[in-house]
Amino acid sequence: MILFDLKCAKGHVFEAWFKDGDTFTVQSKTGEIVCPLCGNSDITKAPMAPQLARRRVDQGRSSNLAPDPEAEQIAAAKQLIEALQHKVEENCDYVGEKFAEEARKIHYGEVEKRGIYGEATDMEAGDLEDEGIEFHRLPRLPQSDA
Numbered sequence: 001m002i003l004f005d006l007k008c009a010k011g012h013v014f015e016a017w018f019k020d021g022d023t024f025t026v027q028s029k030t031g032e033i034v035c036p037l038c039g040n041s042d043i044t045k046a047p048m049a050p051q052l053a054r055r056r057v058d059q060g061r062s063s064n065l066a067p068d069p070e071a072e073q074i075a076a077a078k079q080l081i082e083a084l085q086h087k088v089e090e091n092c093d094y095v096g097e098k099f100a101e102e103a104r105k106i107h108y109g110e111v112e113k114r115g116i117y118g119e120a121t122d123m124e125a126g127d128l129e130d131e132g133i134e135f136h137r138l139p140r141l142p143q144s145d146a
Protein backbone atom coordinates (compact mmCIF):
# COMPACT_ATOMS: atom_id res chain seq x y z
CA MET A 1 0.00 0.00 0.00
CA ILE A 2 1.15 3.52 -0.72
CA LEU A 3 -0.11 6.80 0.74
CA PHE A 4 -0.39 9.82 -1.49
CA ASP A 5 -1.19 13.39 -0.64
CA LEU A 6 -3.65 14.42 -3.32
CA LYS A 7 -5.01 17.74 -4.47
CA CYS A 8 -8.23 18.51 -6.31
CA ALA A 9 -8.64 21.21 -8.96
CA LYS A 10 -10.05 23.51 -6.30
CA GLY A 11 -6.93 23.17 -4.15
CA HIS A 12 -8.21 20.85 -1.39
CA VAL A 13 -5.48 18.55 -0.16
CA PHE A 14 -6.29 15.10 1.19
CA GLU A 15 -4.64 11.72 1.68
CA ALA A 16 -5.54 8.45 0.05
CA TRP A 17 -4.12 4.95 0.01
CA PHE A 18 -3.45 3.02 -3.17
CA LYS A 19 -2.25 -0.48 -3.89
CA ASP A 20 0.63 1.02 -5.86
CA GLY A 21 1.56 4.03 -7.98
CA ASP A 22 -0.04 2.56 -11.08
CA THR A 23 -3.37 2.18 -9.32
CA PHE A 24 -3.36 5.91 -8.59
CA THR A 25 -2.53 6.73 -12.21
CA VAL A 26 -5.33 4.54 -13.55
CA GLN A 27 -7.95 5.69 -11.03
CA SER A 28 -7.12 9.37 -11.47
CA LYS A 29 -7.56 8.99 -15.25
CA THR A 30 -10.89 7.23 -14.98
CA GLY A 31 -12.19 9.77 -12.44
CA GLU A 32 -12.58 7.16 -9.70
CA ILE A 33 -10.83 9.40 -7.18
CA VAL A 34 -12.98 12.27 -5.96
CA CYS A 35 -12.17 15.07 -3.54
CA PRO A 36 -13.87 14.26 -0.19
CA LEU A 37 -14.54 17.97 0.33
CA CYS A 38 -16.09 19.04 -2.95
CA GLY A 39 -16.51 15.90 -5.07
CA ASN A 40 -14.15 17.19 -7.76
CA SER A 41 -12.57 14.35 -9.73
CA ASP A 42 -9.72 16.35 -11.24
CA ILE A 43 -7.12 14.97 -8.85
CA THR A 44 -3.37 15.38 -8.93
CA LYS A 45 -0.61 14.29 -6.58
CA ALA A 46 0.42 16.94 -4.05
CA PRO A 47 3.92 16.94 -2.61
CA MET A 48 4.09 14.59 0.37
CA ALA A 49 4.14 16.42 3.69
CA PRO A 50 7.53 15.52 5.16
CA GLN A 51 6.61 15.71 8.89
CA LEU A 52 3.77 13.30 8.34
CA ALA A 53 5.98 10.64 6.81
CA ARG A 54 8.59 11.06 9.52
CA ARG A 55 6.05 10.74 12.34
CA ARG A 56 4.82 7.42 10.97
CA VAL A 57 8.33 6.01 10.89
CA ASP A 58 8.98 7.13 14.48
CA GLN A 59 5.77 5.53 15.69
CA GLY A 60 6.70 2.25 14.09
CA ARG A 61 10.13 2.26 15.66
CA SER A 62 9.07 3.16 19.19
CA SER A 63 6.34 0.54 19.38
CA ASN A 64 6.88 -3.15 19.94
CA LEU A 65 3.95 -3.95 17.72
CA ALA A 66 4.42 -3.78 14.01
CA PRO A 67 2.53 -0.81 12.55
CA ASP A 68 -0.78 -1.84 11.10
CA PRO A 69 -1.12 -0.08 7.75
CA GLU A 70 -4.62 -1.41 7.29
CA ALA A 71 -5.87 0.07 10.57
CA GLU A 72 -4.21 3.38 9.73
CA GLN A 73 -5.81 3.32 6.34
CA ILE A 74 -9.26 2.63 7.77
CA ALA A 75 -8.84 5.37 10.38
CA ALA A 76 -7.73 7.86 7.74
CA ALA A 77 -10.61 6.97 5.43
CA LYS A 78 -13.07 7.19 8.32
CA GLN A 79 -11.81 10.64 9.23
CA LEU A 80 -12.25 11.86 5.69
CA ILE A 81 -15.75 10.47 5.44
CA GLU A 82 -16.75 11.94 8.80
CA ALA A 83 -15.38 15.35 7.83
CA LEU A 84 -17.31 15.19 4.59
CA GLN A 85 -20.52 14.16 6.35
CA HIS A 86 -20.17 17.02 8.83
CA LYS A 87 -19.71 19.51 6.04
CA VAL A 88 -22.75 18.23 4.21
CA GLU A 89 -24.89 18.15 7.36
CA GLU A 90 -23.91 21.73 8.20
CA ASN A 91 -24.56 23.16 4.78
CA CYS A 92 -27.36 21.09 3.34
CA ASP A 93 -30.95 20.19 4.15
CA TYR A 94 -31.73 16.55 4.82
CA VAL A 95 -34.55 15.36 2.57
CA GLY A 96 -34.36 11.63 3.29
CA GLU A 97 -35.79 9.36 0.63
CA LYS A 98 -37.15 12.31 -1.30
CA PHE A 99 -33.66 13.16 -2.52
CA ALA A 100 -34.29 12.40 -6.19
CA GLU A 101 -37.60 14.29 -6.16
CA GLU A 102 -36.09 17.35 -4.47
CA ALA A 103 -32.96 17.34 -6.66
CA ARG A 104 -35.22 17.31 -9.71
CA LYS A 105 -37.35 20.22 -8.41
CA ILE A 106 -34.22 22.27 -7.75
CA HIS A 107 -32.77 21.40 -11.13
CA TYR A 108 -35.91 22.49 -12.97
CA GLY A 109 -36.27 25.64 -10.85
CA GLU A 110 -39.55 24.56 -9.21
CA VAL A 111 -38.13 25.38 -5.80
CA GLU A 112 -35.40 27.71 -4.59
CA LYS A 113 -31.88 26.43 -5.18
CA ARG A 114 -30.31 24.95 -2.04
CA GLY A 115 -27.96 22.23 -0.94
CA ILE A 116 -29.69 18.97 -0.04
CA TYR A 117 -28.69 15.48 0.94
CA GLY A 118 -30.57 12.28 1.46
CA GLU A 119 -31.03 8.80 0.11
CA ALA A 120 -31.59 7.66 -3.43
CA THR A 121 -31.80 4.20 -4.90
CA ASP A 122 -29.39 3.21 -7.66
CA MET A 123 -32.26 3.50 -10.10
CA GLU A 124 -33.13 7.02 -8.97
CA ALA A 125 -29.48 8.02 -9.13
CA GLY A 126 -29.31 6.63 -12.68
CA ASP A 127 -32.38 8.65 -13.69
CA LEU A 128 -30.87 11.83 -12.26
CA GLU A 129 -27.68 11.18 -14.21
CA ASP A 130 -29.70 10.63 -17.39
CA GLU A 131 -31.42 13.98 -16.88
CA GLY A 132 -28.11 15.71 -16.39
CA ILE A 133 -28.86 16.63 -12.79
CA GLU A 134 -25.74 17.20 -10.79
CA PHE A 135 -25.29 15.28 -7.53
CA HIS A 136 -22.57 13.45 -5.66
CA ARG A 137 -22.53 10.10 -3.95
CA LEU A 138 -21.31 10.22 -0.39
CA PRO A 139 -19.20 7.37 0.84
CA ARG A 140 -20.94 5.45 3.63
CA LEU A 141 -19.28 4.35 6.81
CA PRO A 142 -20.06 0.80 7.86
CA GLN A 143 -22.62 0.93 10.68
CA SER A 144 -20.64 -0.16 13.71
CA ASP A 145 -23.32 0.64 16.29
CA ALA A 146 -26.16 -1.29 14.65
Ligand SMILES: [Zn+2]
Pocket: 008, 009, 010, 011, 012, 035, 036, 037, 038, 039, 040
Ligand atom coordinates in the same frame (compact mmCIF):
# COMPACT_ATOMS: atom_id res chain seq x y z
ZN1 LIG B 1 -11.97 19.66 -3.56
